[in-house]
Amino acid sequence: MAASSSAGRALTLCKQFQNVLRISTAVNAQHCAANVTRYQNHVYRGTSPLIAPSWCSSPLSSAGQCRALHTTVSVRGLEEFFDLPENWGESRVKSGAPWTAKHLRTKSNEDLHKLWYVLLKEKNMLLTLEQEARRQRVQMPSPERLRKVERSIIRLETVVTERETALRLLQTGQEKARPGDWRRNIFGHVFWYRFKEYACPWYMNKRYKRKRFYTPNFVQPHLRLRIEKYLRERAKKANLEKKTQAKLREKFPQMKISSS
């Protein structure tokens, strides 16, 4: 897995690749490189045949470049917490666009699984870089990469949960993975309460019993007042809208479509 960063970085940074074959070849490169790494302790960079467009990160443009950060056995996996050595000290590092949900939906489950770890490692690397930049009182090069990676991770999660809900609906008919219930809180609002796993039953849980999923009697009259307020506001808004429309129609009788 140590060498996955090379092809992995290509996957992270190059959003557009023309055919699925490139992913599989990259994956093969990953596997081969991972096997080789155990014996040779070299990190192969740029083994993926992904074509790097001009806006892609430069270290990946030349294929078959072998770069070892440390030839000793000592620093195997921890190199992945840092960027490629050429990018150290740069003021700006190029990176591609984040993954979109639409694009991620075209990928298979295995690819998404691998991409998750790639993005996670990239995020760890960027976090270490950010912290070190703060320590050295220097600007972090290209901080937008962190936001891009976070967004990609969130979108990946949405795609995976979509697939899981679809599967669960087909297999069991359950809509939600986590059990829950409609409950009323002390303010009278009805909301969907999602169950949490506790080590003891609810009647032995002091903190849970303080939560009170009912409205006290002194709050009851205020519920009606709140409903009245809401209805009044809604009526006012509707009235205002009607009046403005009437005024405009008076001024501009030819007006056909409402101006909203």
Added chain:
Amino acid sequence: MHRKKLRDKKNVDRALYPLYQLGNPQLRIFRPKWSLTLVRPGKEQPPDTVQFRIPMVMTKCDLKGYLEKIYNVPVGTIRTRIQFGSNKKRNHLNQRVKQPDFKVAYVQLAQGHTFTFPDIFPEKDGTPAEGSMEEMQEKFIEDEKQRQKSDPRRGGVTEWFGL
């Protein structure tokens, strides 16, 4: 100019992992949502020690599995502590501002491996590549500065003084 906050963290942060009690089967996590930060140690550490900042909910076992499976790093012992983030500073409204708490993990590598935190911000030569955008920009800025400089024959005397 404000940074747009990622408010959509719902699905990633909302995923709860099941409780572990003695006798339960081994918990296997697919796609862990925890991210680590490797930090430079403030105090001198032995050569095989690596210092991480980890989320508060991670345990030593979690971290060991994480590093071994994802990063293929041989891990020996791990010691953790929780660093309290100060609540002392105050903002312009005299309200106390809390720095977030974080967990620090000291990981000792197995099999005699060593690790030194590298210098990630070395001094690089500032000259940009030939014919690149940066070189043209720098040239333009230099020309502008030259144009705006006052007459050197005045000897540093400002324009305020007539003549």
